[in-house]
Amino acid sequence: xxxxxxxxxxxxxxxxxxxxxxxxxxxxxxxxxxxxxxxxxxxxxxxxxxxxxxxxxxxxxxxxxxxxxxxxxxxxxxxxxxxxxxxxxxxxxxxxxxxxxxxxxxxxxxxxxxxxxxxxxxxxxxxxxxxxxxxxxxxxxxxxxxxxxxxxxxxxxxxxxxxxxx
Numbered sequence: 001x002x003x004x005x006x007x008x009x010x011x012x013x014x015x016x017x018x019x020x021x022x023x024x025x026x027x028x029x030x031x032x033x034x035x036x037x038x039x040x041x042x043x044x045x046x047x048x049x050x051x052x053x054x055x056x057x058x059x060x061x062x063x064x065x066x067x068x069x070x071x072x073x074x075x076x077x078x079x080x081x082x083x084x085x086x087x088x089x090x091x092x093x094x095x096x097x098x099x100x101x102x103x104x105x106x107x108x109x110x111x112x113x114x115x116x117x118x119x120x121x122x123x124x125x126x127x128x129x130x131x132x133x134x135x136x137x138x139x140x141x142x143x144x145x146x147x148x149x150x151x152x153x154x155x156x157x158x159x160x161x162x163x164x165x166x
Contacts, residue, residue, distance in 0.1 A: 005050035009041060009060055012049050016068045027067075034063040037100060038093045055086040062093055066101075073097075075108045079115040091118040 003012045013034060017027040035042050041063050044056060052060060058078065065073045078094075079087045097104065098120060110116055113123065125132045 003049035003052070003057060003060060003064075005048065007049055008046055009049055009052065010045040012060065013045075013064050013067050016064060020068065030067045033100070034066045037066050037097045038063040040089055040093075055082050058082065059086070059090065059093065062090070062097075066097060069104065071103075071105060073104060073106045075106060077110060078108060079110060079112065087115060088118070091115070094119045 003009070004015070007015070010031070013031060014027050017030055022030070031045075035045075038059050040056070040059050044052065044060070049057075049060070058081075062075070062078070065075070075094075078090055082090060094106070094108075095118065097106065106121075108116065108119075108121075113125065116123070123134050
Protein backbone atom coordinates (compact mmCIF):
# COMPACT_ATOMS: atom_id res chain seq x y z
CA UNK A 1 0.00 0.00 0.00
CA UNK A 2 3.02 2.24 -0.34
CA UNK A 3 2.25 5.68 -1.74
CA UNK A 4 4.75 8.18 -3.08
CA UNK A 5 4.95 10.69 -0.21
CA UNK A 6 6.04 13.67 -2.32
CA UNK A 7 3.00 13.32 -4.60
CA UNK A 8 -0.62 14.17 -3.88
CA UNK A 9 -3.13 11.39 -3.48
CA UNK A 10 -4.58 12.27 -6.91
CA UNK A 11 -1.14 11.97 -8.50
CA UNK A 12 -0.66 8.60 -6.77
CA UNK A 13 -3.99 7.40 -8.19
CA UNK A 14 -3.29 8.63 -11.72
CA UNK A 15 0.28 7.34 -12.02
CA UNK A 16 -0.43 3.60 -12.50
CA UNK A 17 -2.96 4.41 -15.22
CA UNK A 18 -0.45 6.64 -16.96
CA UNK A 19 2.10 3.82 -16.72
CA UNK A 20 -0.23 1.41 -18.57
CA UNK A 21 -0.93 4.01 -21.25
CA UNK A 22 -4.48 5.04 -20.35
CA UNK A 23 -5.70 8.26 -21.93
CA UNK A 24 -6.55 11.35 -19.87
CA UNK A 25 -10.33 10.84 -20.34
CA UNK A 26 -9.97 7.18 -19.27
CA UNK A 27 -7.97 8.20 -16.21
CA UNK A 28 -10.49 10.91 -15.28
CA UNK A 29 -13.32 8.36 -15.55
CA UNK A 30 -11.35 5.91 -13.37
CA UNK A 31 -10.77 8.61 -10.75
CA UNK A 32 -14.54 9.23 -10.64
CA UNK A 33 -15.13 5.50 -10.25
CA UNK A 34 -12.51 5.23 -7.48
CA UNK A 35 -14.15 8.12 -5.60
CA UNK A 36 -17.53 6.42 -6.04
CA UNK A 37 -16.16 3.21 -4.51
CA UNK A 38 -14.13 4.96 -1.79
CA UNK A 39 -15.89 8.30 -1.17
CA UNK A 40 -13.70 9.05 1.85
CA UNK A 41 -10.82 9.94 -0.47
CA UNK A 42 -12.64 12.79 -2.24
CA UNK A 43 -11.55 15.43 0.27
CA UNK A 44 -8.02 14.01 0.37
CA UNK A 45 -7.19 14.09 -3.36
CA UNK A 46 -5.15 17.30 -3.16
CA UNK A 47 -3.41 16.26 0.05
CA UNK A 48 0.18 15.04 0.10
CA UNK A 49 0.35 11.27 0.49
CA UNK A 50 2.78 11.85 3.36
CA UNK A 51 -0.04 13.57 5.29
CA UNK A 52 -2.35 10.52 5.22
CA UNK A 53 -2.84 8.39 8.31
CA UNK A 54 -2.30 4.63 8.09
CA UNK A 55 -6.02 3.98 7.74
CA UNK A 56 -6.42 6.69 5.12
CA UNK A 57 -3.47 5.13 3.28
CA UNK A 58 -5.31 1.80 3.20
CA UNK A 59 -8.38 3.49 1.76
CA UNK A 60 -6.16 5.21 -0.82
CA UNK A 61 -4.57 1.86 -1.74
CA UNK A 62 -8.01 0.37 -2.37
CA UNK A 63 -8.89 3.33 -4.57
CA UNK A 64 -5.62 2.89 -6.48
CA UNK A 65 -6.44 -0.78 -7.03
CA UNK A 66 -9.84 0.24 -8.42
CA UNK A 67 -8.01 2.55 -10.82
CA UNK A 68 -6.09 -0.25 -12.53
CA UNK A 69 -7.75 -3.52 -11.53
CA UNK A 70 -10.20 -4.44 -14.27
CA UNK A 71 -10.21 -8.22 -13.81
CA UNK A 72 -8.54 -9.12 -10.52
CA UNK A 73 -7.72 -7.34 -7.27
CA UNK A 74 -5.76 -9.03 -4.48
CA UNK A 75 -6.29 -7.60 -0.99
CA UNK A 76 -4.13 -8.82 1.90
CA UNK A 77 -5.38 -8.33 5.47
CA UNK A 78 -7.30 -5.13 4.69
CA UNK A 79 -8.63 -4.61 8.21
CA UNK A 80 -5.35 -5.07 10.05
CA UNK A 81 -4.67 -2.04 12.22
CA UNK A 82 -7.84 -0.17 11.25
CA UNK A 83 -9.98 1.53 13.88
CA UNK A 84 -13.52 0.11 14.01
CA UNK A 85 -15.04 3.11 12.20
CA UNK A 86 -12.50 2.89 9.37
CA UNK A 87 -12.93 -0.89 9.17
CA UNK A 88 -16.67 -0.37 8.68
CA UNK A 89 -16.01 2.23 5.95
CA UNK A 90 -13.53 -0.11 4.25
CA UNK A 91 -16.08 -2.94 4.27
CA UNK A 92 -18.67 -0.55 2.78
CA UNK A 93 -16.19 0.38 0.05
CA UNK A 94 -15.60 -3.30 -0.74
CA UNK A 95 -19.36 -3.81 -0.99
CA UNK A 96 -19.71 -0.82 -3.32
CA UNK A 97 -16.87 -2.15 -5.45
CA UNK A 98 -18.67 -5.51 -5.80
CA UNK A 99 -21.91 -3.73 -6.76
CA UNK A 100 -20.30 -1.38 -9.27
CA UNK A 101 -17.94 -3.94 -10.80
CA UNK A 102 -19.64 -7.35 -10.53
CA UNK A 103 -17.30 -8.79 -13.19
CA UNK A 104 -14.27 -8.07 -11.00
CA UNK A 105 -12.67 -10.96 -9.11
CA UNK A 106 -11.49 -9.83 -5.68
CA UNK A 107 -9.41 -12.17 -3.54
CA UNK A 108 -9.19 -11.09 0.09
CA UNK A 109 -7.01 -12.77 2.67
CA UNK A 110 -8.25 -12.00 6.16
CA UNK A 111 -7.48 -13.87 9.37
CA UNK A 112 -10.65 -12.60 11.08
CA UNK A 113 -13.59 -13.74 8.92
CA UNK A 114 -16.12 -11.80 10.99
CA UNK A 115 -14.69 -8.56 9.58
CA UNK A 116 -16.04 -9.59 6.16
CA UNK A 117 -19.58 -10.26 7.40
CA UNK A 118 -20.85 -7.05 5.78
CA UNK A 119 -19.32 -7.96 2.42
CA UNK A 120 -21.41 -10.23 0.20
CA UNK A 121 -18.96 -12.81 -1.09
CA UNK A 122 -18.13 -16.47 -1.45
CA UNK A 123 -15.84 -17.48 1.37
CA UNK A 124 -13.09 -20.07 1.15
CA UNK A 125 -11.54 -20.88 4.50
CA UNK A 126 -8.18 -22.62 4.79
CA UNK A 127 -7.57 -23.85 8.31
CA UNK A 128 -5.08 -26.50 9.36
CA UNK A 129 -4.79 -27.74 5.78
CA UNK A 130 -8.54 -28.14 5.20
CA UNK A 131 -10.32 -25.96 2.67
CA UNK A 132 -14.00 -25.24 3.18
CA UNK A 133 -16.41 -23.28 1.01
CA UNK A 134 -19.09 -21.73 3.20
CA UNK A 135 -19.42 -24.82 5.35
CA UNK A 136 -18.68 -27.51 2.74
CA UNK A 137 -15.40 -29.32 3.21
CA UNK A 138 -13.22 -29.86 0.15
CA UNK A 139 -10.69 -32.63 0.26
CA UNK A 140 -7.31 -31.31 -0.80
CA UNK A 141 -5.48 -34.56 -0.24
CA UNK A 142 -5.29 -37.18 -2.96
CA UNK A 143 -4.89 -40.85 -2.02
CA UNK A 144 -1.37 -42.16 -2.65
CA UNK A 145 -2.81 -44.74 -5.08
CA UNK A 146 -4.28 -41.99 -7.25
CA UNK A 147 -1.76 -41.42 -10.02
CA UNK A 148 -3.89 -39.21 -12.27
CA UNK A 149 -2.19 -36.29 -13.85
CA UNK A 150 -3.50 -32.95 -12.77
CA UNK A 151 -4.16 -30.55 -15.62
CA UNK A 152 -3.49 -26.91 -14.96
CA UNK A 153 -4.67 -24.70 -17.82
CA UNK A 154 -2.11 -22.34 -19.22
CA UNK A 155 -2.37 -18.84 -17.82
CA UNK A 156 -3.72 -16.17 -20.12
CA UNK A 157 -1.09 -14.56 -22.31
CA UNK A 158 -1.43 -11.27 -20.41
CA UNK A 159 -3.97 -9.75 -18.12
CA UNK A 160 -4.56 -6.22 -19.22
CA UNK A 161 -4.08 -4.26 -17.11
CA UNK A 162 -2.04 -6.22 -14.58
CA UNK A 163 -3.79 -7.46 -11.41
CA UNK A 164 -3.87 -4.86 -8.70
CA UNK A 165 -2.34 -5.59 -5.32
CA UNK A 166 -3.51 -3.79 -2.20
